[in-house]
Amino acid sequence: MPNQTPLVRMENISKHFGGIQALTDVSVELFAGEVVGILGHNGAGKSTLIKILSGAEQADSGRIFIGGEAADIQNPNDARSYGIETIYQELALCGNLDAPSNLFMGRETESLGLLNKSYMRSETDSILAKLGIKIKSLDVEVENLSGGQRQSIAIGRAVYFQARILIMDEPTAALGMEETKLVIDLIQELKKSGIGIFWISHDIHDIYSFTDRVAILKGGRNVVTCATQACSQEEIVSMIISGIPAPSLLKDRPMAAAANTA
């Protein structure tokens, strides 16, 4: 999709925490209707990269473009105003609140200065129904639901607030097989509707089948970004470990690989 304006372009992002250089000059792009897998070992900087996009952290340097325009993202609310919705690794919902409270958290609807509980409840009901998500009750605290149901509520929230860009940080890490399939089916639907999705994972086997491209990080630096199908799973695994682009990529696309290893 070379002639399109990317939905997101993160350019030369660097970030350190005290003495730890978490990211060094990392760049990634995301186009409408694609799923980009962000891959790397634990500590590679994946979460930090997407937290910068979602406003939970600020970059030390680098720029972010949304729809081709420079974006200023200082906090989660800024990110939301650009249509960026995030599903954090294990940090998606408040367990002590019910599904409607979680879906509308921080964006509660009010009428006459009071919470409009019945409206929020019926909206939650209809968005979950629309996505084919079944939960046992809208009135129980979400800590009583399964991991997959909780993750579905977080996805429902993103869809309800019309995400254009969806970030998912290891969204299926805590889920069983059935539940994982539920989430993957859900994002296939979102993809068709033109949403761009970053899916963070440390394991290529989990995301090989449904990602369009993968961006591999190691030690807080880009290793390579390529079409998922351009490499075998084994090649990707070895790139994650070694941090060296696979020879096949260097041959086919000298430009792309060179830019990333520079």
Next chain:
Amino acid sequence: MKNLFFKLQSYPLAWIVLVACLIALTISALSPYFLTVNNFSNLMKQVSIVAILAAGQSIVIISGGIDLSVGSVLALTAVTIGWLVQNGVSPEIATVCGVAVGTFAGFLNGVIIAKGKIPPFIATLGMLGIARGVALVITGGVSYQVLTPLFLFIGNGKLFGLPIPIYFVIVAYAATHFMLSRSKFGRHVYAIGGDESVSRLEGINVDGRKIAIYALSGFFSAVAAVVMVGRLASTPPNVAFGIELQAIAAVIIGGISFAGGRGIVLTSFVGALIMAMITNGLNILGVSSFWQQVLIGIVIIAAVWVDNIKSARRR
């Protein structure tokens, strides 16, 4: 039987009211004087100040925090009122100023906690010393008389046969309950108490909410001070010493989880009432106040134990 116990647990207000009724029945079986109108009215007057403080403390504890400074802020407010009245300011204006000072002290707690990233226990422990100290500095340690009609009415007046402090309690609890259950602010209090990081990531203005929460607690301390000034008709700077522990105990006995994120404010009133009934009942029965402290200590631990059973069942 066991099932009934667990069922009641999911209605925290019904549960604690039942406990309170059982205590009331037990004491009245031992002394017929306990359940008289006269004693009840006494009890209500005794409970009012701790109950008002417990309403503010409930908001703080549900948000996952704690406010140790409420007794000192109460004293600072009382002393401000006394000092102004002493200097010829009208009691009404003095009250407004006093309440503003108490609310400001709570606001400072909030700023120190939210912006200074100081844990609530430490920040409010500091304020406990500061507010009490300032109260002593303002007065040089002396107590002012406040014998104005306004405060005599608050302290001794009745409306429809009920002492005035009860109306303060009713308004405090109605407003707090309404705020916590129906407003956006209330929803955020529960969210922050449930998981502060999630709240932040979901775009809740956590710092702003915390400042408001502690300012509110300061405001409730100041309102309790107004009732206190009415009851004492004076403003000793050492007033309400140690009362913060009673307010916290009332909240915990009522059943609000100390871990935050859960509970109903109305239970704190019942918690305060249970403590007052134990004290009052044992006084009537002639049990020494030393034993009363022991019993209240046991009740606090029992309340937390029951809360643990609840959270164990959640997991």
